[in-house]
Amino acid sequence: MTEFILNQGFGYGIALGLGAAFALLMMATTYTAKKFLGQKQDSERFTTASRSVKQGLISSCVVSSWTWPGTLLTSSQWAYQYGVVGSYWYAAMGSFQVLLFTLVAIEIKKRCPGIHTIAEVARVRFGRGGHLVYLSYCLGTNVIVSCMLLLGGSQGFSFSTGMHIVAACFLLPMGVCVYTLFGGLQATFLSDWTHTVIIYVIILVCLTTVYGTSDLIGSPGKMYDLLTEIAKESPSSAANGSYLTFDNRAMIFTAWNLLMGGASTVFGDPSYSQKAIAASAKDVMFGYITGGLCWQIIPWGLGTCTGLAALALTNNPASYTYPNALTVEEAEKGLPLVYGMAAIFGKSGAASAVVMIFMSVTSAMSAELISCSSILTYDFYRSYVNPKASGKQLVTASHISVIGFSIFMGGLAVVFNYIGVTIGWILNFIGIALGPVLGALLGMLFYPKMTKYAMWFGPTMATLTGVACWLGSCHHFYGELNKDNLAGNYPSAIGNFVSVFSSPLYIFLISLIKPQSFDLATLNEQFEAGDDAEETELERMKVKEEDLDQLNKSLIQTRIFLIIHASIFVFILPLSLYGSGYIFSKRFFTAWVVITIIWEYLAAMWIIIWPLYESRVTLRYVIMKLLGKEVDHHYYGAGEVKEISTSDQSFATPSVAEAKNEHHVNVITDSDHDM
Incomplete structure (x- = not known):
């Protein structure tokens, strides 16, 4: 359709109005913390939030960082195109990546709590050459992830409101840039919580309305009947044409590519390790695990709600595209989310969808800004430009990096928009190009025999091997190399697999030639704080004996949890449903929806309430001060x-x-x- 469901004024109003509102709110929060809590914005607080963030806020930050515009748009798109299996696979694969990163987060607190960026470890272990290789993967991931965020956000705004895509690319990160400059990583964490709360509230309203109170659907049973009926007119790509089955081979390959792409977008993205650095040692495990579980239900619940609603209401006059289904182009733009909410709630539903897109792009973008500025400040400026930089100079360098990266990413997103690169294409490609960083990261944290030559050549050779297999398999299956064929399931699956798994193999084999004998227990001794760090911040940079005991237990508990989670959600449940070709009965689908809703409510309560409870002392103190009351003796x-x-x-x-x-x-x- 050529018409937009919302007008341009709404798009510009959200981008400018909400952006300015959140910038002012975070600036006010930073000022309040400085005035009443004595928090000064030194280099350590700006970059690491003084390494004292508790599990509730870590959970919300993990959820926020992984809730991209693509999370909302693609999960709904997959549910619309594939049915119940689409949003499930997106959720299962995405959550497993974050949960697996918990092992890395714990190892960071155990081996090197004094780092400012994960790339500093590469400099200490492998010297300048290894450091620069690892930095190229970190910054490459930073740039590609940020580009996907702005691509998804700008396209969502443009396709829904008609807002000019160039304006969206530059206006969306503007407010984020402002409050990140003033508040650093701590402002980013507080913003993440606020944005995530809003997203959860909207999803809960959608689920409750679609499956409880809506006149158009109103129950799982009615949704089941509508999906069964629409499958007769427009069958899915599943073996039996049903939208109520896991028996879909194409979805298996799509899910695999998502999992492999996550090897780069999670393990290579320095923003995830930045949260581990900021977390307190006792809270890091529960923060990441609860964050991963709370995130898992966002794409699952949203797709089960909006994607299926857009599909089920195809023949209802309430559908925006009535009497037609969405075109392939409209579906690939992520419009099932917007149109599904519009069918249920009218224009206010479409507006809520755009607000969710705004929340997802700005909250995740703030994490990318602070992680990139940390990399540029500590790994370039302090390492190679000004090794004796003062704390004030480090903060200034961070500010310049935030501004410069915001402008650069806006421009790059515009370029990607005009050459026709989509989020789906990038998701397929990123694992091939940058997935080898997984082997490099695990090697430098867990493998003391890894050598500098392994860091120099291992990831690079893996990338080249993956690209060669990607191109070769594309020519084999399709006979021609072009942008669309390269995004095909088979070439992408092969290229991703080779890139990700050849990296640790190359690293291991190269390290065998002349193994290093690095004592990982001494790693933390190599990192220095800024000269403006407070005494408590210096203390948190040290490895404490009591923390080591707790972290060792956490490693064991996390491994057990990962085995259980992967067994259930990645293997047993989906593959048994796939292998049996089972089509959901009405009772099974009802149970599926009920479990989804319960999980969504529990996740929302955890993310909304627990950070407030953990900070109740501070909140009470600040509120009393704001009201002008004396604090108890x-x-x-x-x-x-x-x-x-x-x-x-x-x-x-x-x-x-x-x-x-x-x-x-x-x-x-x-x-x-x-x-």
Whole structure:
């Protein structure tokens, strides 16, 4: 269709209005933290949030970073095209990648809690050459992921509102750039929580309405009947044409490509390791695991709701494309999300879909901005330009990097838009080009015999091998190399597999020639804080004995959990449904929907409530200060009284010590006021 479901004014209003509102909100939050909690924006806080973020906020940040526009648009698109299997596979494969990264996050806290970026480990272990190779993969992933975010967001705005795509590419990251500049990583975390809460609320309203109160559907049974009916007129690509089955071979290959692409988008993206660096040691495991589980239900629930609703209502006048189904082009643009919500809620539903797209692109983009600025500041500026940079100079370099990267990514997204590159194409390609970073990351953290030559040549050879197999298999299956054929399931699956799995093989074989004997226990001794770091920040850069015991237990628990999760969600459940060719009965589909809704509500409650509960001491303190009330002489937090006298300042942070009065000072320790 040529008409847009919303007008341009709405698109510009969201991009500018909401962007400005969130920028002001985060700036106000940063100011409040500085005024009432004594938090100064030094180089450590800007980059690492003082390494004290608790599990609730880590969970919401993991969810936010992995909730891209593509998560919302593609899960709904796959549900529309393939049925129940589409959104399930997107959720299962995406969540497994994040959950697997938990092992890396724990190892970071165990071996090198003092790092500012994951690439610093490569510099210490392999010197300049290995460092530059690893940096190229990190920045390559940073750029491609950011480009996918802006591509998905700008295209979603343009296709829904008619907003000019160039304007969307530059306006969407503008507000993000502003509050990231003022608040650093901590502002990013707070923004992530706010954005994620809004996305969960919209999804819950959609699920409740579609399967509970809507006059158009209103129950799982009615949805089942509508999907069964539409399959007779327009069958799916499944073996039996049903939208209520897992028996779809094309979906298996698509899911595999998503899993392999995630080897780069998660393990190569420095923003995920940035969260591990920022987390407190005792919270890192639960933060990542609960974050992965809470994220899993977002694409699953949203696709089960909006994608299936758009499909089921094809023959209903409420459908925006009535009496026609969406064209292939419209489906590939992710419009099932917008049209499905519009069919249920009218224009307000389409508007809510655009708001979700805005929330996803800005929250994930903020993480990319801060991780890229950290890489450019610590791995380029401090490593090779100004090794003796002061804390103030590091903050300035970070600010310049944030601004420069925002402008660069806006321009690159415009270029990709005009040459016709889609999110789906990039998802297929990124694992082939950058997937070998998985082997490099695991090697430098877990394999003490890995050599600098293995870092130099292993990932590079894996990329070249993967590209060669990708091109060769494309020519074999399709007889011609072009953009569309290269995005085919078979060439993409082969190229991704070879790139990802040849990397650790090359690294292992090259390391056998002259193995290194690196003591991983000494790794953390090589990292330095900025000269403006506070005493508590310096303490958190050290590996503590009690933390080691906890982290070793966490590694074992995580491995057990990963085996159970993968067994259920990646192998047993989907493959048994695929192999049997089972078509959901109405009772089975109803149970499927009920489980989805319950899981969505539990995830939303965790993400919304738990970070607030963990920070209740800080919130109470700040609210009382804002209201102009005196804080109690004895201030309670975490089960113990926080009080010191002016004669003993040893437990106070410098900012608290400055706030002393004649008799006593009430202290909220860093563990309380850092979120």
